Amino acid sequence: MAWTRKDLLTMRELDAAEILTLVDTAASLQEIASREIKKVPALRGKTIVNLFYESSTRTRTSFEIAGKWLSADVVNFSISGSSAAKGESFVDTARNIAAMSPDVVVVRHSSAGAATLLARELPCSVVNAGDGAHEHPTQALLDLLTIREKKGHFEGLGVAIVGDIAHSRVARSNIHGMRKLGMTVTVAGPPTLIPPFVQELGCKVAYRLEDAIRDVDVIMMLRLQNERMAGDLIPSLREYARYWGLSLDKLHAHARPDVVIMHPGPVNRGVELSPEVADGPYSVILDQVSRGVAVRMGVLLLLAGSKSAEAA
Amino acid sequence: MSSKPRPRLREKAQVLDDVALDRALTRIAHEILEKNAGSSGLAFVGLRTRGVTLAQRLAARIGRIDGATLPVGTLDITLYRDDLDMRGAPVIRGTDIPFSIKDKTVVLVDDVLFTGRTVRAALDALIDLGRPRMIQLAILVDRGHREVPIRPDFVGKNLPTSRRESVAVRLREHDGEDQVVIQEPEEA
Numbered sequence: 378m379a380w381t382r383k384d385l386l387t388m389r390e391l392d393a394a395e396i397l398t399l400v401d402t403a404a405s406l407q408e409i410a411s412r413e414i415k416k417v418p419a420l421r422g423k424t425i426v427n428l429f430y431e432s433s434t435r436t437r438t439s440f441e442i443a444g445k446w447l448s449a450d451v452v453n454f455s456i457s458g459s460s461a462a463k464g465e466s467f468v469d470t471a472r473n474i475a476a477m478s479p480d481v482v483v484v485r486h487s488s489a490g491a492a493t494l495l496a497r498e499l500p501c502s503v504v505n506a507g508d509g510a511h512e513h514p515t516q517a518l519l520d521l522l523t524i525r526e527k528k529g530h531f532e533g534l535g536v537a538i539v540g541d542i543a544h545s546r547v548a549r550s551n552i553h554g555m556r557k558l559g560m561t562v563t564v565a566g567p568p569t570l571i572p573p574f575v576q577e578l579g580c581k582v583a584y585r586l587e588d589a590i591r592d593v594d595v596i597m598m599l600r601l602q603n604e605r606m607a608g609d610l611i612p613s614l615r616e617y618a619r620y621w622g623l624s625l626d627k628l629h630a631h632a633r634p635d636v637v638i639m640h641p642g643p644v645n646r647g648v649e650l651s652p653e654v655a656d657g658p659y660s661v662i663l664d665q666v667s668r669g670v671a672v673r674m675g676v677l678l679l680l681a682g683s684k685s686a687e688a689a
Numbered sequence: 690m691s692s693k694p695r696p697r698l699r700e701k702a703q704v705l706d707d708v709a710l711d712r713a714l715t716r717i718a719h720e721i722l723e724k725n726a727g728s729s730g731l732a733f734v735g736l737r738t739r740g741v742t743l744a745q746r747l748a749a750r751i752g753r754i755d756g757a758t759l760p761v762g763t764l765d766i767t768l769y770r771d772d773l774d775m776r777g778a779p780v781i782r783g784t785d786i787p788f789s790i791k792d793k794t795v796v797l798v799d800d801v802l803f804t805g806r807t808v809r810a811a812l813d814a815l816i817d818l819g820r821p822r823m824i825q826l827a828i829l830v831d832r833g834h835r836e837v838p839i840r841p842d843f844v845g846k847n848l849p850t851s852r853r854e855s856v857a858v859r860l861r862e863h864d865g866e867d868q869v870v871i872q873e874p875e876e877a
Contacts, residue, residue: 447768
């Protein structure tokens with residue numbers, strides 16, 4: 378199906394066909410990572426600006442690699458040492474960058490809706506690389522690509538998303554994507570970290586790790602987002618690790634033998650995942666990271682590689 | 690291959706039927722063996738979609754002639770097109786060449802040779818994957834109107850056409866029949 382959007386802002390606004398177009402495009406670009414010369418000329422002469430107002434290793438690096446493998450010029454703009462640190466507003470900074478005629482701006486910001494605001498203000502394509510606790514669509518897409526490679530399909534799969542659901546943009550984007558592709562999603566975590574809206578999104582809720590991970594095909598563990606937490610939502614890290622940390626023992630006792638364990642990173646070892654699980658045979662965490670480059674190549678190509686997207 | 694809104698086409702003439710198409714491929718197979726003094730070091734790379742099918746048929750035919758099993762790969766040149774942003778959103782179906790082309794004699798196969806721009810892009814795509822010893826070009830139908838200096842080594846049929854006509858290659862594996870037809874716009 379043809380891609381017609383100018384921007385990639387949320388998983389919520391995409392339909393199943395658009396999600397599959399993104400996943401399929403990414404899948405066919407994966408082969409480039411195994412080449413001796415990792416470069417194709419598709420986006421030669423295009424400029425991509427990474428506008429990151431929040432720290433990031435994986436996402437920024439993989440957008441940068443993705444752009445470079447497609448032969449685009451990639452410019453990184455980070456908040457420290459920029460005019461934003463001197464008091465310039467978000468939209469003003471973005472307008473100044475847009476005045477230099479980039480083709481795509483990739484934005485990460487701590488406020489929900491930041492990418493949507495930019496997409497309205499700027500004539501170029503905008504990619505949401507994480508906006509507050511709202512959405513992180515490219516992470517959900519790379520998770521979906523990883524799941525399809527491990528399980529062969531989407532329809533009917535069961536997924537447990539465990540941990541700090543309330544502050545997780547990864548959970549939100551994944552829930553939208555997975556539900557549209559016919560997967561069953563169970564979210565689990567301490568009640569203080571389960572937001573009230575999840576049932577409306579068609580999720581089941583579990584308040585014990587053991588209940589959540591039984592009979593699912595995929596377990597996605599999340600980090601506690603301490604930077605977004607206001608007040609005391611959990612009694613202690615030790616208690617959280619004890620009740621919500623995934624250890625090999627719990628995995629063997631309650632989960633299916635063919636389950637795969639995912640984590641969007643960064644992993645807090647010994648809190649949500651024990652090291653044996655993070656590095657063990659069930660873990661596909663590093664597969665997720667390598668798929669991340671392919672997904673971002675696919676997104677950049679579909680947005681910047683066609684005139685119709687700009688005209689739309 | 691153009692993405693401009695096309696007028697409806699009507700069939701003007703059949704150029705090759707199944708027997709003639711089969712004969713042309715057999716001749717090309719023999720010419721490939723003759724030019725390369727055998728099949729050693731040969732590999733086939735087809736351009737999506739019908740070039741791949743033709744490459745498979747040529748490799749099988751050469752296998753029947755001299756017993757060799759020759760590798761066949763698939764090349765998607767979308768990422769190398771010079772008109773990428775004049776078209777709609779790109780549809781990438783992926784390159785799949787599960788063997789090293791280094792030091793091989795690669796026979797590039799496509800169904801129709803027209804402006805030559807597709808082959809130009811294919812040469813770039815291929816060379817990014819390694820350094821073949823030689824690249825040769827096999828084409829089922831050469832319809833002329835080159836826009837870049839590209840010349841095929843093996844041709845099934847030279848077919849003078851006008852620019853407004855189009856050439857449709859139909860193959861059993863995709864279209865249920867083997868034939869080549871010339872089409873022209875209906876409101877002509």
